Amino acid sequence: MSSRLFCGLLLALCILPATASASDPSPYLSAELRHIAGSTYLRGTTRRIDSIIRKCAQSVPGCPTSFPRSSLYFRLPPGIHYQSHETYAPLSPVTCSVTAMPDDSEHLACTGGGLGTGIYNVGQLVLTVVVANNAPLGPGRIVLGVDDSLPEESGTLAECIGDSFPNYCTEMTGTIDVAPAPDLYIDRVNHNPLVFQPDDVTSRVRVSVGNRGNAPTTGTHLQVHLPPGFQWQLATTSTGGFSMTCSKSGSWDNTGETVTCSGGALAANVYFEASLGIRPRDNMEVPGPLPVLASVNGGLDADTAVLMACASDSSPAHCAWHEVSTWIACARSRDSGIFCDGFDVQVPVGLQGTEDVLID
Numbered sequence: 001m002s003s004r005l006f007c008g009l010l011l012a013l014c015i016l017p018a019t020a021s022a023s024d025p026s027p028y029l030s031a032e033l034r035h036i037a038g039s040t041y042l043r044g045t046t047r048r049i050d051s052i053i054r055k056c057a058q059s060v061p062g063c064p065t066s067f068p069r070s071s072l073y074f075r076l077p078p079g080i081h082y083q084s085h086e087t088y089a090p091l092s093p094v095t096c097s098v099t100a101m102p103d104d105s106e107h108l109a110c111t112g113g114g115l116g117t118g119i120y121n122v123g124q125l126v127l128t129v130v131v132a133n134n135a136p137l138g139p140g141r142i143v144l145g146v147d148d149s150l151p152e153e154s155g156t157l158a159e160c161i162g163d164s165f166p167n168y169c170t171e172m173t174g175t176i177d178v179a180p181a182p183d184l185y186i187d188r189v190n191h192n193p194l195v196f197q198p199d200d201v202t203s204r205v206r207v208s209v210g211n212r213g214n215a216p217t218t219g220t221h222l223q224v225h226l227p228p229g230f231q232w233q234l235a236t237t238s239t240g241g242f243s244m245t246c247s248k249s250g251s252w253d254n255t256g257e258t259v260t261c262s263g264g265a266l267a268a269n270v271y272f273e274a275s276l277g278i279r280p281r282d283n284m285e286v287p288g289p290l291p292v293l294a295s296v297n298g299g300l301d302a303d304t305a306v307l308m309a310c311a312s313d314s315s316p317a318h319c320a321w322h323e324v325s326t327w328i329a330c331a332r333s334r335d336s337g338i339f340c341d342g343f344d345v346q347v348p349v350g351l352q353g354t355e356d357v358l359i360d
Helices: 005-014 156-162 304-312
Strands: 029-037 039-042 044-055 067-078 082-088 096-100 106-113 124-130 138-147 168-176 182-194 204-211 218-226 230-238 244-251 254-264 270-280 289-298 319-326
Touching: 005 204, 029 168, 029 230, 044 067, 044 138, 044 204, 067 082, 067 124, 067 156, 082 096, 082 106, 096 124, 106 124, 106 168, 182 289, 182 319, 204 289, 204 319, 218 244, 218 270, 230 244, 230 254, 289 304, 304 319
Parallel strands: 039 168
Antiparallel strands: 029 044, 044 124, 067 106, 067 138, 082 124, 096 106, 138 168, 182 204, 204 270, 218 254, 218 289, 230 270, 244 254, 289 319
16 A cells, blocks of 8 residues: 555544534533422432423524423432333423442433423423432432433433533432431330239339330320239229220130230320229239330331240340239138248249248
């Protein structure tokens, strides 16, 4: 090949126009983003994001009269997911497609009608997004880029992610936070008198329940399992100033009774005490202590699985394990007390070390 021919070919290659891999965004389009209802995005909630694509004014030199289409490209941060959209003329109808990215963010491409003059020089697209229950807490960057290209021909979003300064790019930051939630717990369980004796109808088991969360419950359900020999008394049961309906299941003389008290919403930072009336019976085990198990849960119904889980592990705050000392006088089981040694000392288990000594 002659040097002249080689130079000619090289010159031809040099003057060939470069082929762009993506259409350049128009400087005559601008993008806007706005949080609807604040910049805090709570886990487990649905939120809306307002976006605007705007055409230049006709007084701007070189401003086109119209654009063939409007394309809006979003980068949603990890944990915030596109659900739906709504729009109006001139964009309507709009078609959106989502691409999941390796960093768990989402890229959303939405294309609709083009902008024109007058009232049609601006288009609005409102996104509805869902904040995942496990969305990463902290700041989340939302990026928007706009152009008049088809999504498959556009590199606008990639450019805007790298630099949101051009007028066809914009960004804003939302804060992902934990949603308000109730937090039911059992503060304490106690009983009186100190020792339960048969047919002492003044006996009470008291359970203090509170909501230390920052939102009300949808319902409040207290379950208390009583040992065999403790017979629950509805007539002497109260739940303080919090209205509840109580019922029981099981048998006091066999497996023991489970008392369930259900009420409505318990507001945040509100507490109440449920006082269960108890009639100790002769078949209760002596000396004690006998276990009382309690659990509390929210929701629509009392959850027996919660009580069963507390039986296996009572350490969670919504569980409580409490022990009640018991005693039956020797003479109670005899026709006459002459068969009982009046000098025998009976100390119920759980009271050792105290100065109070019960003597038959």
